[in-house]
Amino acid sequence: MKKLVLLLLIYLNFSCSSEKVNDEEIICSDSQLGVNCQDADYIQNSDSPYVLPWEIGKTFKVGQGNCTNGSHSLGQVQYAYDIDMPIGTNIVAMRSGIVVKVIENFKDLETGTVGAINEANVINIKHADGTEAQYVHLTYDGALKNEGDNVTQGEIIALSGNTGKSTGPHLHFHVIQALNECEDTDPRENYTWYSCNSIPLTFKNTSEHCHGLLESDLKSEGYTAELY
Numbered sequence: 071m072k073k074l075v076l077l078l079l080i081y082l083n084f085s086c087s088s089e090k091v092n093d094e095e096i097i098c099s100d101s102q103l104g105v106n107c108q109d110a111d112y113i114q115n116s117d118s119p120y121v122l123p124w125e126i127g128k129t130f131k132v133g134q135g136n137c138t139n140g141s142h143s144l145g146q147v148q149y150a151y152d153i154d155m156p157i158g159t160n161i162v163a164m165r166s167g168i169v170v171k172v173i174e175n176f177k178d179l180e181t182g183t184v185g186a187i188n189e190a191n192v193i194n195i196k197h198a199d200g201t202e203a204q205y206v207h208l209t210y211d212g213a214l215k216n217e218g219d220n221v222t223q224g225e226i227i228a229l230s231g232n233t234g235k236s237t238g239p240h241l242h243f244h245v246i247q248a249l250n251e252c253e254d255t256d257p258r259e260n261y262t263w264y265s266c267n268s269i270p271l272t273f274k275n276t277s278e279h280c281h282g283l284l285e286s287d288l289k290s291e292g293y294t295a296e297l298y
């Protein structure tokens with residue numbers, strides 16, 4: 071009986087001193103929970119493999135966050151971010167990988183006009199775990215890498231712009247699941263059409279955002295890319 075009590079005490083002591091739980095409570099502000107997405111599982115930003123897609127020392131604001139009633143509601147763009155930035159801003163790779171797609175032939179839009187969704191310049195980078203970052207609305211001739219190139223985290227890969235379905239200069243980006251995680255939504259037998267969703271992102275080189283980056287009405291100072 072004594073032994074059992076002792077074991078129970080050890081168990082209780084262990085379960086109450088889990089530092090990880092305490093750390094999360096201290097670092098993450100609960101007021102932000104659900105601002106972006108109800109029930110979404112964001113990696114704590116200090117543990118994230120991603121860096122912000124702009125240069126160290128620069129600060130930008132989030133025009134549109136995740137799970138909005140706007141254009142980031144579902145599927146491939148649910149966990150996308152729109153970052154307000156002037157045309158020609160250097161975009162850096164959030165994570166190392168290989169360039170799998172480049173489109174850069176579309177011209178930037180005149181102020182007050184909106185282009186077609188399939189007329190956006192993009193650069194897509196596949197990471198070692200099969201996930202793929204997609205950087206969208208780049209400027210004309212704005213990809214600085216070619217398909218097949220290897221890029222390292224933090225390397226300048228493109229110039230932002232205002233092409234495609236866009237109402238002003240900004241960078242839209244998201245990361246989609248690895249292909250083996252995607253759902254085959256083709257109803258026909260022997261055909262496949264993978265429908266891939268985006269994944270919740272946090273960034274290891276900026277201020278606390280345990281529940282995703284906040285839009286500028288809640289975080290008016292924006293986010294600064296810091297050394298990592």
Ligand SMILES: [Zn+2]
Pocket residue numbers: 134141142150151152242243
């Ligand atoms: Zn967007």
